[in-house]
Amino acid sequence: MTEGKSKLALLGGSKAVTQQERDMFTWPILTKEEDKAVLEVLHNRSMSGSDVTMAFEKEFAAWQGVKYAMGSSCGTGALHSAMFGCKVGVGDEIICPSLTYWASCLQAFSLGATVVFAEIEPHSLCLDPKDIEHRITPRTKAIVVVHYLGYPADMDPIMAIARKHKIKVIEDVSHAHGGLYKGRRVGTIGDVAGYSLMSGKSLAAGEAGILTTNDTEIYERAVAFGLYERNNANTMQTEALKPFVGLPLGGYKYRMHQMSSAVGRVQLKHYDARIAEIQKAMNLFWDLLEGVPGIKAHRPPQNSGSTMGGWYAAHGLYQSEALEGLSILRFTEAVAAEGAVCYAGCNAPLHLHALFNTCDVYGHGKPTRIANTDRDLRQPKGSLPVTEQINNHVYGIPWFKHYRPNYIKQQANAYKKVARYYKELLEGDTVKGVVEGSSHLSRR
Ligand SMILES: *Cc1c(COP(=O)(O)O)cnc(C)c1O
Numbered sequence: 001m002t003e004g005k006s007k008l009a010l011l012g013g014s015k016a017v018t019q020q021e022r023d024m025f026t027w028p029i030l031t032k033e034e035d036k037a038v039l040e041v042l043h044n045r046s047m048s049g050s051d052v053t054m055a056f057e058k059e060f061a062a063w064q065g066v067k068y069a070m071g072s073s074c075g076t077g078a079l080h081s082a083m084f085g086c087k088v089g090v091g092d093e094i095i096c097p098s099l100t101y102w103a104s105c106l107q108a109f110s111l112g113a114t115v116v117f118a119e120i121e122p123h124s125l126c127l128d129p130k131d132i133e134h135r136i137t138p139r140t141k142a143i144v145v146v147h148y149l150g151y152p153a154d155m156d157p158i159m160a161i162a163r164k165h166k167i168k169v170i171e172d173v174s175h176a177h178g179g180l181y182k183g184r185r186v187g188t189i190g191d192v193a194g195y196s197l198m199s200g201k202s203l204a205a206g207e208a209g210i211l212t213t214n215d216t217e218i219y220e221r222a223v224a225f226g227l228y229e230r231n232n233a234n235t236m237q238t239e240a241l242k243p244f245v246g247l248p249l250g251g252y253k254y255r256m257h258q259m260s261s262a263v264g265r266v267q268l269k270h271y272d273a274r275i276a277e278i279q280k281a282m283n284l285f286w287d288l289l290e291g292v293p294g295i296k297a298h299r300p301p302q303n304s305g306s307t308m309g310g311w312y313a314a315h316g317l318y319q320s321e322a323l324e325g326l327s328i329l330r331f332t333e334a335v336a337a338e339g340a341v342c343y344a345g346c347n348a349p350l351h352l353h354a355l356f357n358t359c360d361v362y363g364h365g366k367p368t369r370i371a372n373t374d375r376d377l378r379q380p381k382g383s384l385p386v387t388e389q390i391n392n393h394v395y396g397i398p399w400f401k402h403y404r405p406n407y408i409k410q411q412a413n414a415y416k417k418v419a420r421y422y423k424e425l426l427e428g429d430t431v432k433g434v435v436e437g438s439s440h441l442s443r444r
Contacts (some may be wrong), residue, residue, distance in 0.1 A: 007421050010337035016414035017339030021407050024400055025341075028204040028267055029274065037262035046258055050230065053261040057210070059268055066188055066212045068219040070227070071256035071264075075174050075196025075209035077226055079144075080107035082192045082211050084225040084250060085218035086168040088113045088141045091373060094170075095135050096144040097127045098351040098379075098387045101440060103196070104146050104172045105350070109361055113141070114372040117351040119384050122393065123317070125298065125346070126153035128386075133161050139373060142168040147176035147186050149315050149346065150202070150308035151298060155181050155189045162190075168218075170194065177203035178275050179309030186309070192218050197264055202310030203271055205264030208256050226254030274401070275310040281400035281408055282311045288412035292419045293322040294331070298394075314399040315346055320392075323422040330429040331418060332395050338414035341398035345391040348437035351379040352388070391435040 007013045041052060053071040061069035072078040088094055090112035096105040098117035105115045119131035125148045132143060143162055145153045153171075162169045169190030173179075177195060179186045187193035192213040197205040213219050220238045224231040228248035236245055286297035296317040300306035308314075318328050328344045335342035350356055356369050357378055364371035369378055381388065398411050418425070 006424055007417065008334055008337070008424055009339070010334040011424055015337070015339040016417050017410045019407050019410055021404065024402055024404065024407060025398070027399075027401055028199065029270070029401065031266075033266045034263050037266050038259045041258045041262045048255065049258055050255070052258040052265070053256045056256075056261040056265045056268070059265060060210055061212060063268060063271075064185055064188055064212050067214045068212065068216075070211040070219065070222055071261060072194075072209040072211060072226065072254045073256055074103075074207055074254075075194060075198060075201075076103040076107065077252065077254035078196070078209035078211040079103055079170065079172060079194035080110070080252070081222035081225045081250070081254060082170050082194045082213075082218070083107055083111060083113075083142065085192055085211075085213070085215075085222040086142045086170060087221070091139060092141040093137060093139045093373060093377070094142045094144055095132060095140060097146055097148070098349040098384055099125060099148060099347055099390060100146045100172065100350065101174070101347060102350065102355075103174075104144050106355070109368045109372065112372055114369055114377065115356065116140070116377055117349075117356075117379055117384060117387075119386050120148070120390065121154070122386055122390065123298075124151045124153065124300075125149060125315075125390065125394065126151055127158065129154050129157035129161065132158065133165075136161075136165050136167070140165070140167050142170050142191075144170045144172055145190060146172040146174075147179055147309075149298060149313055150176050150179055150311050152176060152179050152181035152186050152300065152306045152308075155184075155186075159189065168192070174198075174201060174209075175312040176309040177201070177312075178271060180305060180307045183305035187212055188214075191215055192222075197260070202275070202312040203264075203267060205267060206257070206260035208260040208264060210256075210264075221249075224248075225250035226252040228253070229255075271310075277403050278311050278399075278401055279307060281403045282308065282314055284403070284405060285397070285400065285408050285412050286316075288409060289316075289415055292416055294319050294326070294419050294422070295415055311399060313346075314397050315394050316397045318393050318395055323419065324426060326422050326425055327429050328392050328395060328435060330425050331422070334418045334425055335414050338417060340411045340414035341396065342415070343396040344394075345435040345437045346394045346396070348391070348439060349384065349387045351384055352381060353439075391437040
């Protein structure tokens with residue numbers, strides 16, 4: 001292709017996106033309300049108190065429609081406490097997808113337990129219910145379900161398997177606050193849920209997390225694990241915990257910082273309205289790209305009662321076979337050159353990482369992954385083929401925070417244009433590299 005003759009910006013053409021609207025991506029949205037709430041905590045010198053956190057917990061529990069919510073200093077702590085709440089302990093196994101962030105499962109090591117990874121579904125990027133049951137052993141204590149990149153995991157069959165085998169289900173809702181699965185809020189379907197409220201997440205309070213459950217024993221065990229000052233003789237109902245009230249059972253302190261609790265309260269108040277606008281914007285983007293070869297939405301079918309919540313770190317699915325095998329790296333490079341948000345890959349699979357293969361974290365004299373159980377359950381390359389290939393089929397898209405059709409159309413046009421003139425890109429497509437993914441998702 002001769003320079004200048006191409007329509008594609010990457011090959012000298014003009015860009016599809018000419019508008020610059022940075023605030024389309026600014027998150028969280030902050031107003032004077034947060035300023036006031038944070039300064040109040042500061043000047044009350046109550047950063048380490050619990051009153052604002054408990055008010056936030058009450059509002060969060062009401063919003064989710066659950067009995068208990070427990071604030072935590074981070075999502076990692078909330079999920080760690082959830083595992084302890086479910087009695088994940090010495091010699092136990094948890095089943096978890098490999099396509100996620102560390103904190104969905106790695107805390108199991110510190111409880112004396114270990115992790116078995118299961119496969120994902122390529123359309124949802126969430127745990128494949130058909131790949132769980134054969135991995136259950138007498139040691140399996142819990143299944144961790146991640147509503148990955150906002151997509152609600154297929155909870156009905158997963159719950160049926162868990163009930164049949166009498167094991168717990170822990171939902172990791174760090175990507176999907178406010179999302180629905182067949183009309184039900186994600187985070188209320190399993191036995192317990194942990195949510196990150198980190199500032200990059202969809203519900204953003206700062207370094208913070210929260211746990212929700214309807215189960216009194218799980219809740220009280222979670223409290224006793226990391227919130228010793230709330231492990232209180234007057235409120236604890238669980239008999240087994242009563243001799244140990246006031247003690248930090250886990251040896252961890254996971255108290256939520258009250259400046260974050262204050263931010264969380266204000267964010268939560270506006271959250272439903274804000275994600276309704278995000279949903280309208282994101283759905284318009286995908287509606288505009290419906291039927292474009294090579295490009296497929298990562299969202300549940302419309303009118304299924306399932307939604308993407310706040311569309312945390314929105315991504316799309318790539319089908320290179322529809323574009324004569326054009327590599328995802330070349331594709332995303334060309335879309336980005338149009339001035340649109342587009343980048344290849346998502347999380348790197350955990351099961352191939354050294355931390356789950358060779359690393360002896362606690363000095364057992366062998367890798368922790370196998371030291372905590374009685375068999376070598378490591379999963380080498382090739383063991384989870386869908387997960388291992390997925391980074392070549394997933395790309396980040398613009399995560400719109402506002403419904404502005406003209407701007408959204410420009411971004412969608414960049415994708416359409418590349419799919420239309422893709423043949424021009426085949427010639428220079430020498431990269432053919434494999435996208436490795438990253439240990440955490442890029443913040444856009
Ligand atoms: C962010 C995240 C967590 C951990 O939350 P922190 O607040 O960062 O500790 C857990 N699971 C997933 C899937 C996440 O993306």
